[in-house]
Amino acid sequence: MKAALKDAKGTKLVLLGTAAGPVPGRPRKMTSHVMFSNGAAYVLDCGLGVTDRFAETGIPFSAPRSIFITHHHFDHNVEYGPLLGWVQGMPLTVRAYGPPPLKQMTSDYISSMRTTINFWAEDLKMKPLETIDVIEVPDAGPVMQDDNVKVSSVVVEHPPVKPALGYRFDFHDRSIAFSGDTTPVEAVAQMAKGADVLVHEAMYVPAVESYVKDQVAKGRPVSVEAFMAHMKADHSPVEDVGRIAAEAGVKTLVLSHLTPAVDSISDDVWRAPAAKYFKGEIIVARDLMVV
Ligand SMILES: [Zn+2]
Numbered sequence: 001m002k003a004a005l006k007d008a009k010g011t012k013l014v015l016l017g018t019a020a021g022p023v024p025g026r027p028r029k030m031t032s033h034v035m036f037s038n039g040a041a042y043v044l045d046c047g048l049g050v051t052d053r054f055a056e057t058g059i060p061f062s063a064p065r066s067i068f069i070t071h072h073h074f075d076h077n078v079e080y081g082p083l084l085g086w087v088q089g090m091p092l093t094v095r096a097y098g099p100p101p102l103k104q105m106t107s108d109y110i111s112s113m114r115t116t117i118n119f120w121a122e123d124l125k126m127k128p129l130e131t132i133d134v135i136e137v138p139d140a141g142p143v144m145q146d147d148n149v150k151v152s153s154v155v156v157e158h159p160p161v162k163p164a165l166g167y168r169f170d171f172h173d174r175s176i177a178f179s180g181d182t183t184p185v186e187a188v189a190q191m192a193k194g195a196d197v198l199v200h201e202a203m204y205v206p207a208v209e210s211y212v213k214d215q216v217a218k219g220r221p222v223s224v225e226a227f228m229a230h231m232k233a234d235h236s237p238v239e240d241v242g243r244i245a246a247e248a249g250v251k252t253l254v255l256s257h258l259t260p261a262v263d264s265i266s267d268d269v270w271r272a273p274a275a276k277y278f279k280g281e282i283i284v285a286r287d288l289m290v291v
């Protein structure tokens, strides 16, 4: 994987974590991605495991320019603070983009670590992390642009989380769109129009109910009814994902943020419902896969 990235021509997407939900201890980590273009890295979402997975790519910690958060669920933001990675030497110029109250969350995190940051700064004569630049994204529209990429956002449907965002990254050589967590929505098809890659969350409904029952039996503090109601109101069955990819006319569809995130469902089973509608390439995401 490191060789694939090192020898790569052009922009690469690495799927760092591909599991849905805030459940630790699985082979797939919680959701996170990095895009690597011209030596600059752009991180999207920071589920538990993002820092280790990032390190496994071999991309240096000096590379991240920007971090993007789709929405404030644990499986997308719980490791945002730790990834700021002052200890690892991430540049203090890194910027973060995401829904409010990301500014407050960032300063609260840095405050909570102030004692440790100051011990470290004193010990190693380093410049302490005071703050980073945070740009809140409350709505759909242009988010940022630099010499590598133009980024825009779209509002998706993931109640009660408001706003929950999808993002599109237009690099010079390819465009990559992300649904974030959402029910199937037209806004994602519009945003992803003509993109090279659409990374869409995907739920395989027949396996979800048995998974949920199993989780509840193992003592997860939630009822089966409440959990299933949440799944249906908040996530996208994989056939609908195929429909959206077909409407958007993307080249490649990546099924990720898999629900349930169990390895007993084969790639063919994941692909088939989407392939009824979408005739392009369908990739079933795995952690550290390079697209
Ligand atoms: Zn999620």
Ligand SMILES: [Zn+2]
Binding pocket: 071, 073, 158, 181
């Ligand atoms: Zn979510």
